[in-house]
Amino acid sequence: MARHFTKEQSALARNADLSAFLLRTDPGHYVKEGKTLRLIDPTRPKRHQGTSICIKMGTNWWHDFATGETGNSVSYLTEKMGYGLVDAILALSGDNTAYQRANYDPPPVKTDSPSVPVLFPAPTDKQAKQMYAYLCSRGIPADMVTTLHKAGLLYQSMEHNNLVFINKEKDFAEIRGTFTYGKPFHGVVKKQPDRFWYFGLGDNPKTKVYVCESAIDAVSLYLLLQKEGKEKEAYFVSLAGVANQKTIDRIKRNPYEVILAVDNDRAGQECRDRNPDCKAIIPIHKDWNEDLLKDAGNHILDSLIQAAEKTAADRDEYFTSVAKPAPER
Numbered sequence: 001m002a003r004h005f006t007k008e009q010s011a012l013a014r015n016a017d018l019s020a021f022l023l024r025t026d027p028g029h030y031v032k033e034g035k036t037l038r039l040i041d042p043t044r045p046k047r048h049q050g051t052s053i054c055i056k057m058g059t060n061w062w063h064d065f066a067t068g069e070t071g072n073s074v075s076y077l078t079e080k081m082g083y084g085l086v087d088a089i090l091a092l093s094g095d096n097t098a099y100q101r102a103n104y105d106p107p108p109v110k111t112d113s114p115s116v117p118v119l120f121p122a123p124t125d126k127q128a129k130q131m132y133a134y135l136c137s138r139g140i141p142a143d144m145v146t147t148l149h150k151a152g153l154l155y156q157s158m159e160h161n162n163l164v165f166i167n168k169e170k171d172f173a174e175i176r177g178t179f180t181y182g183k184p185f186h187g188v189v190k191k192q193p194d195r196f197w198y199f200g201l202g203d204n205p206k207t208k209v210y211v212c213e214s215a216i217d218a219v220s221l222y223l224l225l226q227k228e229g230k231e232k233e234a235y236f237v238s239l240a241g242v243a244n245q246k247t248i249d250r251i252k253r254n255p256y257e258v259i260l261a262v263d264n265d266r267a268g269q270e271c272r273d274r275n276p277d278c279k280a281i282i283p284i285h286k287d288w289n290e291d292l293l294k295d296a297g298n299h300i301l302d303s304l305i306q307a308a309e310k311t312a313a314d315r316d317e318y319f320t321s322v323a324k325p326a327p328e329r
Contacts, residue, residue, distance in 0.1 A: 005089045010074075013092035018073040019057045021092060027243035028193025032057070032186070040190070053080065120173050120189055121157035121164050128156035131163055134178040139292040140219055148219070153199050160185075165197045165215035165238065172197055174215050174240040186214075188240045194250040200235040208234035209251055210261045210281075212288065213242045213268070220288040221261055242271045252278070263287045 077088035172195035177185035
């Protein structure tokens with residue numbers, strides 16, 4: 001049966017928020033950088049990896065710095081993602097029956113070399129003063145910073161003095177700026193869409209995985225649970241972005257109890273709604289680092305630990321009585 005679209009659907013599609021659509025349907029291939037969303041495509045020539053394709057957040061506009069091409073939401077789906085015109089318009093206009101490409105892999109770009117290696121920032125050869133200063137200012141003790149550094153999970157980059165949280169497999173790194181004013185830089189380098197940063201200290205058998213939005217939040221939650229002696233039985237994961245559903249799905253396939261520990265905001269709630277099979281704990285403030293900095297107290301920790309035993313069906317009612325959601329920012 002032939003499929004059609006209306007003039008109204010066409011207009012909606014061409015003006016649709018392209019960044020929101022991509023983060024919803026294909027989060028693993030994009031990273032937020034300031035007010036833009038950038039395509040992660042390691043198949044591109046090295047000279048174009050840093051610029052690549054960028055989508056202005058909250059708009060229908062995209063630009064390919066490698067080729068000079070620009071366009072709207074519909075042209076991006078048809079020219080860069082392989083959609084047919086009808087499928088693109090129906091998908092962007094909100095038709096749930098439209099052909100979705102959630103598992104889309106970018107088509108290979110012809111290059112002079114068969115593959116381009118993923119490069120991580122080089123570590124500094126000097127004392128990592130900014131690393132310690134920044135993390136200590138976020139309530140993370142110096143001995144904890146040293147522990148992660150000695151474990152090969154954290155270092156300060158030579159260029160820009162950024163924090164680099166790198167996993168032990170060396171296929172994922174979360175990068176965060178150390179400037180204490182303004183919004184710090186936040187970037188991700190990964191070899192596959194479903195990779196993540198994680199740590200688990202001590203020799204105790206691990207039975208749980210706490211899934212957080214950022215590495216700093218993962219460390220903050222560890223320190224909060226440390227007060228109750230609950231930290232040694234778990235791994236602490238950073239998604240480096242709550243929309244990364246492919247990573248969550250991969251974590252679920254491991255033989256551990258998965259507990260969502262994402263932010264107390266709309267995006268965090270959407271993540272909890274997408275994963276009703278997972279237990280969840282919610283920070284009292286915006287995120288776990290805020291809870292750590294504000295030293296919420298043991299009575300809040302008791303509430304959070306009890307909440308992890310709640311099922312997805314009754315946790316919303318539970319948290320209504322425990323704490324009000326943090327205001328949107």
